[in-house]
Amino acid sequence: MRKGGESIPDEEWERFLREAEAGSSGAPEEPSARARMVARRLREEPAAPEGWRTHRPVPRRKGKGWYAVGLVVAVGLLVVAVDPGRVADWLGGGGGGSPPLAAESERPSQPPATGAAERLPTSKEPFRGSPAASWDDGTAGIHLPAARATGWMDKERVAQTLDRTRDFLAASNLDPGVLRGDRPSKAIALINPHQRDVQDYLATAFRTPSRKNDPLLLFSRFATTKVRPAGNVVRTRGRITFREGRRGAVEVTADVTYVYPVVRTAAGSDEVARTIVRRETVMSWDDPAKVITEQGTFSLISYKSDTTNGGCDNLTGYFAPAFSAERAVKGSGDDPEVDPYDRSTSLDARIRETDEAECGTATRS
Numbered sequence: 001m002r003k004g005g006e007s008i009p010d011e012e013w014e015r016f017l018r019e020a021e022a023g024s025s026g027a028p029e030e031p032s033a034r035a036r037m038v039a040r041r042l043r044e045e046p047a048a049p050e051g052w053r054t055h056r057p058v059p060r061r062k063g064k065g066w067y068a069v070g071l072v073v074a075v076g077l078l079v080v081a082v083d084p085g086r087v088a089d090w091l092g093g094g095g096g097g098s099p100p101l102a103a104e105s106e107r108p109s110q111p112p113a114t115g116a117a118e119r120l121p122t123s124k125e126p127f128r129g130s131p132a133a134s135w136d137d138g139t140a141g142i143h144l145p146a147a148r149a150t151g152w153m154d155k156e157r158v159a160q161t162l163d164r165t166r167d168f169l170a171a172s173n174l175d176p177g178v179l180r181g182d183r184p185s186k187a188i189a190l191i192n193p194h195q196r197d198v199q200d201y202l203a204t205a206f207r208t209p210s211r212k213n214d215p216l217l218l219f220s221r222f223a224t225t226k227v228r229p230a231g232n233v234v235r236t237r238g239r240i241t242f243r244e245g246r247r248g249a250v251e252v253t254a255d256v257t258y259v260y261p262v263v264r265t266a267a268g269s270d271e272v273a274r275t276i277v278r279r280e281t282v283m284s285w286d287d288p289a290k291v292i293t294e295q296g297t298f299s300l301i302s303y304k305s306d307t308t309n310g311g312c313d314n315l316t317g318y319f320a321p322a323f324s325a326e327r328a329v330k331g332s333g334d335d336p337e338v339d340p341y342d343r344s345t346s347l348d349a350r351i352r353e354t355d356e357a358e359c360g361t362a363t364r365s
Contacts, residue, residue, distance in 0.1 A: 139166055145242065172220070227264060245301075251284050252285065258279070308338075
């Protein structure tokens with residue numbers, strides 16, 4: 001697949017629409033996750049799996065790629081996501097930390113400050129020593145903009161759409177059942193059932209995960225026999241934006257960083273490891289008069305992620321965080337260094353900076 005997260009050029013999109021319309025005059029368009037460009041690209045690329053490396057101090061796996069007509073395949077990994085109030089039965093302990101920051105309504109101009117001496121996290125203070133100590137819990141850390149009439153929707157419907165977008169983020173990244181490995185039924189129910197390639201992926205990924213059909217591309221799942229959450233919250237920071245998309249659709253973009261603390265499941269384990277994942281998901285809430293869809297669902301345009309300590313070369317369908325013993329085994333001195341808490345650049349720019357390495361070195365965890 002093509003590396004990077006560039007959107008499809010307007011001329012390619014218009015050409016595709018003209019060809020599609022020529023074959024179905026006057027009919028609503030059925031969104032697809034693939035098109036000719038992708039099929040050609042997949043034929044041209046070697047079938048051998050990509051290589052992965054592990055690093056010190058924490059492994060970092062990044063993901064990018066694309067399906068024309070826009071499904072970007074993210075190959076990043078997460079570890080543990082939880083929504084306070086929804087997952088008290090799955091988690092135990094307190095989050096600890098500093099008072100929360102104001103909501104992120106726009107991209108920050110610089111990364112969070114680094115403390116004079118980062119302190120190690122504990123089961124009582126799993127975010128200690130990280131910027132997430134002052135972030136909000138669960139969906140409270142995801143900023144929603146004020147609604148306004150856009151495209152085919154009035155102001156009230158746009159407000160409902162923004163709420164549903166945040167519901168999808170919670171159902172795919174924070175739902176306790178999904179974290180335990182259940183099928184993400186609530187999240188899937190929000191995806192346009194007529195987006196056939198996406199539905200094919202969903203039908204395969206949970207049964208036989210692979211590099212191509214990996215449930216971790218969109219959802220957070222964990223092997224609870226190996227890790228359990230540390231504390232009762234996951235910290236988040238990010239924002240949702242929207243604009244008018246093609247054919248009058250409301251195009252919504254979510255750019256969110258999640259921080260998940262875990263400990264080993266083994267009795268007596270108390271070392272806390274954190275996984276940090278930044279996800280960008282772009283979705284199109286289409287006009288049913290112009291696109292074949294179902295009311296209250298969206299079509300995926302793209303999704304990408306950049307993840308620290310989620311596991312490299314991992315095709316099990318579950319996240320695999322590393323602890324200090326595993327991180328000290330191997331390392332590489334020539335891999336790019338990345339601050340996983342830095343939200344001052346776009347995710348595309350982050351991916352381009354480390355384009356040659358699938359796993360880099362995080363400057364902090």
